[in-house]
Amino acid sequence: xxxxxxxxxxxxxxxxxxxxxxxxxxxxxxxxxxxxxxxxxxxxxxxxxxxxxxxxxxxxxxxxxxxxxxxxxxxxxxxxxxxxxxxxxxxxxxxxxxxxxxxxxxxxxxxxxxxxxxxxxxxxxxxxxxxxxxxxxxxxxxxxxxxxxxxxxxxxxxxxxxxxxxxxxxxxxxxxxxxxxxxxxxxxxxxxxxxxxxxxxxxxxxxxxxxxxxxxxxxxxxxxxxxxxxxxxxxxxxxxxxxxxxxxxxxxxxxxxxxxxxxxxxxxxxxxxxxxxxxxxxxxxxxxxxxxxxxxxxxxxxxxxxx
Amino acid sequence: xxxxxxxxxxxxxxxxxxxxxxxxxxxxxxxxxxxxxxxxxxxxxxxxxxxxxxxxxxxxxxxxxxxxxxxxxxxxxxxxxxxxxxxxxxxxxxxxxxxxxxxxxxxxxxxxxxxxxxxxxxxxxxxxxxxxxxxxxxxxxxxxxxxxxxxxxxxxxxxxxxxxxxxxxxxxxxxxxxxxxxxxxxxxxxxxxxxxxxxxxxxxxxxxxxxxxxxxxxxxxxxxxxxxxxxxxxxxxxxxxxxxxxxxxxxxxxxxxxxxxxxxx
Ligand SMILES: [Zn+2]
Numbered sequence: 001x002x003x004x005x006x007x008x009x010x011x012x013x014x015x016x017x018x019x020x021x022x023x024x025x026x027x028x029x030x031x032x033x034x035x036x037x038x039x040x041x042x043x044x045x046x047x048x049x050x051x052x053x054x055x056x057x058x059x060x061x062x063x064x065x066x067x068x069x070x071x072x073x074x075x076x077x078x079x080x081x082x083x084x085x086x087x088x089x090x091x092x093x094x095x096x097x098x099x100x101x102x103x104x105x106x107x108x109x110x111x112x113x114x115x116x117x118x119x120x121x122x123x124x125x126x127x128x129x130x131x132x133x134x135x136x137x138x139x140x141x142x143x144x145x146x147x148x149x150x151x152x153x154x155x156x157x158x159x160x161x162x163x164x165x166x167x168x169x170x171x172x173x174x175x176x177x178x179x180x181x182x183x184x185x186x187x188x189x190x191x192x193x194x195x196x197x198x199x200x201x202x203x204x205x206x207x208x209x210x211x212x213x214x215x216x217x218x219x220x221x222x223x224x225x226x227x228x229x230x231x232x233x234x235x236x237x238x239x240x241x242x243x244x245x246x247x248x249x250x251x252x253x254x255x256x257x258x259x260x261x262x263x264x265x266x267x268x269x270x271x272x273x274x275x276x277x278x279x280x281x282x283x284x285x286x287x288x289x290x291x292x293x294x295x296x297x298x299x300x301x302x303x304x305x306x307x
Numbered sequence: 308x309x310x311x312x313x314x315x316x317x318x319x320x321x322x323x324x325x326x327x328x329x330x331x332x333x334x335x336x337x338x339x340x341x342x343x344x345x346x347x348x349x350x351x352x353x354x355x356x357x358x359x360x361x362x363x364x365x366x367x368x369x370x371x372x373x374x375x376x377x378x379x380x381x382x383x384x385x386x387x388x389x390x391x392x393x394x395x396x397x398x399x400x401x402x403x404x405x406x407x408x409x410x411x412x413x414x415x416x417x418x419x420x421x422x423x424x425x426x427x428x429x430x431x432x433x434x435x436x437x438x439x440x441x442x443x444x445x446x447x448x449x450x451x452x453x454x455x456x457x458x459x460x461x462x463x464x465x466x467x468x469x470x471x472x473x474x475x476x477x478x479x480x481x482x483x484x485x486x487x488x489x490x491x492x493x494x495x496x497x498x499x500x501x502x503x504x505x506x507x508x509x510x511x512x513x514x515x516x517x518x519x520x521x522x523x524x525x526x527x528x529x530x531x532x533x534x535x536x537x538x539x540x541x542x543x544x545x546x547x548x549x550x551x552x553x554x555x556x557x558x559x560x561x562x563x564x565x566x567x568x569x570x571x572x
Contacts, residue, residue: 106570198568250423
């Protein structure tokens with residue numbers, strides 16, 4: 001699986017929890033309404049405190065101007081959302097109930113530094129690993145929802161991501177619910193070796209059973225979705241949505257450039273490129289996603305036009 | 308025990324027998340079938356129908372070449388999406404006619420190229436994982452050389468997965484692993500020791516069910532020995548799997564892959 005060229009700066013990587021409260025205590029609380037935005041890594045030191053400099057257009061503005069959608073007010077660049085911010089945008093208020101909140105990775109290869117890295121990211125992000133799963137309603141329609149977080153080891157898929165997503169599918173199958181997964185990932189979690197490769201088969205098998213039960217699976221590809229996640233559950237949705245310009249691919253850009261000994265155009269592996277080649281159903285603006293997902297759920301709900 | 312990286316070297320030997328060699332030796336009346344019915348015939352994946360003894364089977368293999376000309380034709384055993392889709396077409400055909408599927412795995416990985424991305428390498432692999440998990444006929448996969456990443460797994464979501472003694476199966480090549488995690492591909496040997504890529508390690512982890520012996524130095528030194536062992540084991544295993552009711556077969560296959568994962572909660 002591939003390592004990404006870091007084309008977008010993840011805000012999550014520099015984010016620190018303001019205080020030690022549980023993920024869900026903070027999820028819908030009032031005083032937490034504005035998502036926290038820290039400065040991206042910067043070359044110039046002249047950015048005022050509380051401001052961000054857009055890595056794409058170079059504009060400097062107060063971070064509040066990004067709003068809960070985290071979109072650059074000048075050039076419409078999408079900053080990455082962490083899973084807390086994403087769930088707040090998608091799930092109906094107070095409807096989200098988390099599954100498997102305490103699941104954490106072990107260290108199957110005894111890989112030097114892995115346990116420490118996990119522990120420090122857990123401290124920094126307030127997450128146990130790179131995905132949050134649960135059930136909620138979206139526009140009033142019940143669904144299982146999973147959201148990956150690129151702030152946790154680039155949302156690579158190891159045992160915890162594989163197990164939580166598998167259980168989410170199994171819960172959805174058992175309870176005859178649709179499932180909506182927001183993907184982003186650098187690929188398989190190398191530090192877990194072959195065990196992480198096997199997660200691809202495990203999740204895909206669970207997705208197969210959900211599909212055979214005649215249930216709906218929506219994937220929403222977000223920046224960046226690559227490697228073993230692309231080559232498993234990201235590409236298995238009945239309906240595959242994507243955010244604009246999200247990087248989506250199997251092999252990493254750098255690996256391909258080294259293989260073919262050529263530079264690739266900027267738009268290569270963007271959502272628009274995938275849509276053009278027939279692998280994305282619809283590119284949806286971030287602010288429209290909750291409504292688009294609601295509408296798709298509604299069409300599959302067996303209910304008539306009026307709600 | 309032999310260091311893991313020595314096995315990597317044996318697994319990659321150009322003289323190592325290929326999928327086509329095993330197919331020719333083990334099965335009778337092999338009829339090769341070409342193409343994915345969509346884009347083209349990917350020669351990195353071979354497939355067709357044959358007899359195992361008197362049992363009709365579908366056979367698949369990821370094919371490496373033994374010389375430059377062959378390797379150019381089969382892209383050094385790195386399939387494109389159409390290769391995976393050809394394999395899937397033949398697996399669905401096997402399901403229709405109730406034939407077991409046997410696949411021989413030997414690839415460093417799916418090809419990382421522009422056309423491969425344009426035609427959906429990720430989607431092709433994902434689809435195979437999902438369809439193989441639910442395929443209603445018995446499946447056996449045998450790693451005969453390199454089992455590289457998702458590109459290998461795409462033909463290996465099987466009821467039984469076996470490995471030759473000197474083959475490897477990994478999330479990524481030791482070189483790729485070292486370059487991602489340590490930014491230094493030269494530490495591949497060290498990576499190989501850590502990664503649990505040998506048949507012994509993978510048997511212990513439950514990733515495979517059987518190790519198939521090779522003579523000293525590798526199966527190229529006595530191909531017949533290893534090929535006959537595989538044939539014998541398939542002649543035992545395939546009829547046994549065919550006895551199982553489909554539901555039981557599928558539940559066991561689901562459980563086989565469901566068990567992987569190391570976590571606390
Ligand atoms: Zn901007």
